[in-house]
Structures are given as structure tokens and as C-alpha cells.
Amino acid sequence: MTLNKSYEAVMARRSDVMRKAVGIDYDRFESGSIAFDYDRMMQETGYTLDEMRSIQLSCGVGRTPLLELKNLTRLARHFSDNGMGARILVKDEAANPSGSFKARRAANAVFHARKLGFKGVIAATSGNYGAAVASQAAMQGLNCIIVQECYDSRGIGQPEIIEKARKCEAFGAEVVQLTVGPELFYIFLLLLEETGYFNASLYTPFGIGGVETLGFELVEQVREKFGQDPNVVVCTHAGGGNLTGTARGMLKAACNNTQVVGASVNLQGLHMASDQHFNRKSFTTGHTGFGIPFAVWPDRSDVPRSAARPLRYMDRYVTIRQGEVFYMTEALARLEGMERGPAGNTSLAAAFSLAQAMPKDQIIVVQETEYTGAGKHVQAQLSFAQDNGIEILRGDPVMEIPGTNIVLPEHPSQIKACDVDMDRLRRSYIRNAFEANDLFHPIESDVRFLADDTKTDVSYVNKIITELASASVS
Amino acid sequence: MGKAKKGDWVKIHTVILKPGQRAPKLPEETLHVPLEMWVKGALVEEKASLGDDVTVRTITGRLVEGRLDDILPAYRHSFGSFMPVLQDIGIELRALMEKGERHDVEQKL
Numbered sequence: 001m002t003l004n005k006s007y008e009a010v011m012a013r014r015s016d017v018m019r020k021a022v023g024i025d026y027d028r029f030e031s032g033s034i035a036f037d038y039d040r041m042m043q044e045t046g047y048t049l050d051e052m053r054s055i056q057l058s059c060g061v062g063r064t065p066l067l068e069l070k071n072l073t074r075l076a077r078h079f080s081d082n083g084m085g086a087r088i089l090v091k092d093e094a095a096n097p098s099g100s101f102k103a104r105r106a107a108n109a110v111f112h113a114r115k116l117g118f119k120g121v122i123a124a125t126s127g128n129y130g131a132a133v134a135s136q137a138a139m140q141g142l143n144c145i146i147v148q149e150c151y152d153s154r155g156i157g158q159p160e161i162i163e164k165a166r167k168c169e170a171f172g173a174e175v176v177q178l179t180v181g182p183e184l185f186y187i188f189l190l191l192l193e194e195t196g197y198f199n200a201s202l203y204t205p206f207g208i209g210g211v212e213t214l215g216f217e218l219v220e221q222v223r224e225k226f227g228q229d230p231n232v233v234v235c236t237h238a239g240g241g242n243l244t245g246t247a248r249g250m251l252k253a254a255c256n257n258t259q260v261v262g263a264s265v266n267l268q269g270l271h272m273a274s275d276q277h278f279n280r281k282s283f284t285t286g287h288t289g290f291g292i293p294f295a296v297w298p299d300r301s302d303v304p305r306s307a308a309r310p311l312r313y314m315d316r317y318v319t320i321r322q323g324e325v326f327y328m329t330e331a332l333a334r335l336e337g338m339e340r341g342p343a344g345n346t347s348l349a350a351a352f353s354l355a356q357a358m359p360k361d362q363i364i365v366v367q368e369t370e371y372t373g374a375g376k377h378v379q380a381q382l383s384f385a386q387d388n389g390i391e392i393l394r395g396d397p398v399m400e401i402p403g404t405n406i407v408l409p410e411h412p413s414q415i416k417a418c419d420v421d422m423d424r425l426r427r428s429y430i431r432n433a434f435e436a437n438d439l440f441h442p443i444e445s446d447v448r449f450l451a452d453d454t455k456t457d458v459s460y461v462n463k464i465i466t467e468l469a470s471a472s473v474s
Numbered sequence: 475m476g477k478a479k480k481g482d483w484v485k486i487h488t489v490i491l492k493p494g495q496r497a498p499k500l501p502e503e504t505l506h507v508p509l510e511m512w513v514k515g516a517l518v519e520e521k522a523s524l525g526d527d528v529t530v531r532t533i534t535g536r537l538v539e540g541r542l543d544d545i546l547p548a549y550r551h552s553f554g555s556f557m558p559v560l561q562d563i564g565i566e567l568r569a570l571m572e573k574g575e576r577h578d579v580e581q582k583l
Contacts, residue, residue: 007495071571078570120534143534153507162551169514174532177512178490181504183497187490187511194536274501327563334564335571375551383554392559408559412567 003193010189018303021192021199023116026304034433034442035449036305038312042248046205046307049252052108052213059139061107062213064095066221066365071335072348076355079413086231086358088351090366091218094340098135098167099128099371101214105202105241106132108210110140113198119143120197124188124302126150126161127238127285128370133200134173144173145197147188151179152278159384160284160343163375180278185302201302202241208307211245212252218365219253229255231362232354234347237262237317238290240298240310246367247313259315263350263417264291265343266319267402279388280403282322282381286346291317292420296428299436311429311454318417320349321400323407327415328352329378342378344370353417382406426454430464441469476524478517478545485514485547486530486540513538514547 003009010017019025029041047055056062069088077085096103110133113121120143123133130146137144146168150161157177165175176191178184192199201207215233222230233250235243247260265287270277272289281287295317298306328349329342341348348366355364374380386392391405397414400407409415430450434442442450442465450461478484491509515530515538522528528542 007491007497075567075571078573145534151510151512153510155510157551159551159554162549166549166551172533174534174536175514179507179510181496181500181509183491183509186497195534271501273504275504275507276501330560330563331567334567374549374553377553379557379560380552380554382557382559386555386557392557394559408563412570 005190007183007186010186010193014189015304017189017192018199021122021197022201022204022303023198024204024303029305031445034437034446038309038452041305042205042209042307046209047108049212049216049249052209055111056104056107056210056213059107059111059136060097061103062096062217064217065092066090066218066225067092069336072331072352073355075331075335075412076352077360080356083360084356084358085360086355086362086364088355088364088366089222089230090348090369091214092338093214093368094344094371097139098132098171100132100344101211101242101368102127102129102132103135104210104214105129105207105245106136106200106210108206109133109198109200109204110136110142112206113200114140114142116198118196118198120145120195121200122147122188122191122195122197123200123202124184125202126164128164129202130164130173130175131167131171134168134171137173138171143197144168144171145176145191145195146173147176147184147191148178149180149184150177153179153275156279158279158284159375159380163373180273180275182273188302199302202239203301203303203306203308205307208241208245208248211241212249214367215246215249216253217249218246218367219250219255222363222365226363228363230258230365231358232259232261232351232364233367234261234263234351234354234364235367236286236344236346237264237310237314238285238287238294239301240294240306240308242368243310244308244313260313261350261354262291262295262310262314262317263347264288264317264319265325265346266321266418269401270403277403279384280390282385282390282406283325283343283346286343288319292425295425297432309453311426312452313455314422315455317420317422317425318350318354319420320346320353320415320417321397321407322402323400324397324409324415325349326378326382326406327408327412331412338369339372340369341372342381344368349415350417352412353415426456427464429454430461431468434468476545477521478542479521480517480519482517483514483546484517484528484530484542485512485544486528486538487512487543488540511540512543513540
């Protein structure tokens, strides 16, 4: 019997398709209510840190250099009060085989797929993860398909995504390119059914576990070089895996007092599923269009329960503007002799601002860089933006309106990370958990789970539950 | 050009969902356009011209049907046009670096 391939029929089979394609029975960790056993899921279906380190070592992944950005630190101190201006370090993740930290996630996912006997892997991603999976599949001898959202309805492709497609194809992957729309997931499911390949989702325990080595390594390196723990670690935040994995790895290194900061590019006002907005944004990831939705509802991903749970680990969340990131990308090249990004420099731009409010003897770590190249370059992105009617100018970055203009600072003192209200995010997450479960009378284990998942406590969650319940009655 | 022979590397185009078939809750402008797909592979037919309905064998061995969109497709993305907005940033930063740290400057004054 041939399967019905209509959109509705395929979407209705989604949980079945996903179960076969990731080899995890998520039901085992469910409580039947809001709560699920996150820790047990991570333990039983993932790998230990030592196992992950040895898998990655065997694939040339990890052990990237930790570099001190002496000139950018000195520049930040220009604008700091006396005694202020923390040392800025960067973990040069571009040194991984595929050019980004995503190689860590891919190494584990592809290793796991091979171990389970899958012939190939599929990932739905327009970002660096595609190249990472393709690179690891090449190394480990599996077939690979990458599904990208790439073009608008005029057939115009985002140059950064086109470059990623090129890189995937360079590693021997098949790239399926689509126009804008969340139905990408439908194609993804169809391909999983057709090929029987492994779903190398970004959000499985092995994908997230793969990033733990990054957090662990950076703590080891900071301790070795400076004899102390980092005071702040800044992670570019989109789907939440980068921050979650890094923070978990830091905790495994017994680094318990470091502040974990998420940073996203501010794309407020642009709709992620809009055909017209698609090519009016100059960042394809690391932006608030993913960062906020994935923070307030992590289980929106392509697996039933996401292993990336950013609010569980995030102490602070800041946004930074497109023009500020482009400016810092240029500054990194000119003052440090490193051409990276631009999207991966989101956390760098934020760190440059945050360092100024930290004492001089403290350390702030930017935990990733990514490769740069044609399409994926500050000049390529600005030029593309200009061709799409975006005004490009120098000025005060507060004047930037996503989709209308990009304002590169006139002076580095104008680069300012802006805080996102964590309380609002936590509240919104708790509300979403309620609505998804149609449950306004949670049991004790749900409250405990929500407290853990928002890095708060039971009394905080209970207070919000009471407010939500009274709002729903009125 | 415009003609491909069996085994040539080509790109095909397919409409996956027509405007009326798209997922609910999409922004208006996305609802009114089709969901389109492009895939590359080796041409299965003996010969074909641009715009013909063809089949390709992708690198993973899948057979996919679609309309012939490009023959021997090249990468044409680039570093874009020269952007004057970037011209002076490096120069300004170097000049700032020569000034020293703010409190150093203050102490000297």
C-alpha cells in the first residue's frame, strides 16, 4: 500500500515518522502532564562527556583555540570607567572541520546514526549545522540530505544560505532548497519516510550533548591560562542548543558561579514565515526571530521533547543590532586580524558592550566564531541588503529598524547590548506550557519541572500560575 | 546552451504546494505564493531542454521529477559590491587605539 503523501496525511503521521528516525521513544520520559524527565532523557539517550570527547576527537572536532582579544579588550577599556573593562576571550570554533561549533553537534549525531545502522542522515537547516552534518557524514561514510529554506517567491536566495548549500555540496551532500514557509517540515518528513535515514535533529540529546564539550573545554582552558573561572560566558542564542550545551558542559566542569548570557540579533518586527520579510533580514540565525520563540517554547522543535532548554540555564539575555554586529565583524578583522562571521559575531558584539561594565580583572568569554566566505560575509550581506531596498548607513545604532535600515555605529562607544526582560520570558514559557497542555491545575511535579525549566523556584511558578488562572477565568 | 544530455548535472524545480494548499496561519503574502523546491542531480532522460519535465538521480540516489531549471548549475554568490560604509571603520579604530585607555588618558591630563 502506498502512503498518502498529502500535507495533512504526512503531518498526521509525524510522531510515528519521528520516532523511527531518531530512535528515541520519548514516551518513556513523559509524565502524562507538563513535566517530563529531562535529566533521565539526557542520561539514558545521550553519551557521557568522556564518550563525547572521544567521539569528537576521532573526527577532528573540538579542542579549538581560546584566544585573548587584546586589542578589542583595550578598545573596550577606552569607554569603561577606571578599573573596569573585562578581558575578552574568544573560543575560535571556526577551527572545526566544517567551520563552526555545529561540528560538535553533528559529530555525535552522525556517530549515533552510524551506530544504529542508518545509511544516511537528514537535517532541516539553513545554517552552519547543514555543513557540519555534511562534513561529518563525509567523514563517517554516510549519505546526507540537507533541507534548506533558501529562496523567496521571486527565486532570490539569501547569499549566506546559498553559501551553506555550496559547502554542503562540497562535502557530498544532497541539498533540497525550498521557498519560505514552515511546510519545510512536511518535506523533511517525506524525505525521512522515503529514505529511512536518521533525523540528525539539532534538538536530540546527542546533538545538545555534543556542545557540552565546548563548555567544558572553555572552562579548562580559562583555568589553565588564567588560573580562574570565567566570570561571564556569552552564547549566541537562536534555537537554544548552543547555550544549553555550553552551560551543561560548564556545570560538568564544576564551573557553578559563571553567568551565562544569551545574545541574539534584534530582528523585532520581521515575521519569520513571511515571504516578503525573508530577504530583508541580514542574519539567517542567531536572531530574536528564533531566540525568543525557542526560549518561551522549546518544544516547538522537530523532536517531541527538545534537549535544548535555554531558560533552564540562561542568567541573562541581551539583544544587539545588525549594524553593531557588522561593525564588530569589521573590528575583529582590523584589530585582531581574524576574519570571521558575521552571524557568529553576535555574542562578540554583546561581549564588547558587557565587558565595559565588568571589573578589569574579570574574564568574559565569547564561546564561538564561525567561518566566513562568499555570501557569508559582512560585505556580501550589506550589499545584498542594499539590493533589497534596505538603507545602509553610519549613525547611532538605536535608529536601526530591522527590515528598513542597517545602522553601523559611528563610534564603538555606541555599541550597547540591550537586556531582554527575563521575567517576561519565563512568564511566557509557563503560559505556553499551560496552553499546550490545556491545564490550569498542574500537579506538584509540573510545578517543580517548570521551576527547573525556568531556573526559578516553586513559589515563583505558583505565583504565575495563580495569575494565569485568574486571568483565564475573568 | 539550453540543452542537456543524459548524465549531465542539472537543477530541477517543482511546485510542492499551490497557494490554496499551504499551511494555515501563514502571513498573507506567503499564503498567496506556492511552496517551491529545487534539487540537483544527474539527468535520467537521453536529452532535455530547459523547461522540460525531467527526472534526476540525486547524489544520494533518489529519483526526483521536476522541470529542468538549470544545466551544469554554477555558484554565483559573491562578496557583493564594494560597500563605502565599511571603508573608514578600520582606519578610525586604528586611530582610536593609538589614544590609549580612557583612564590612562584621564590620568595623563
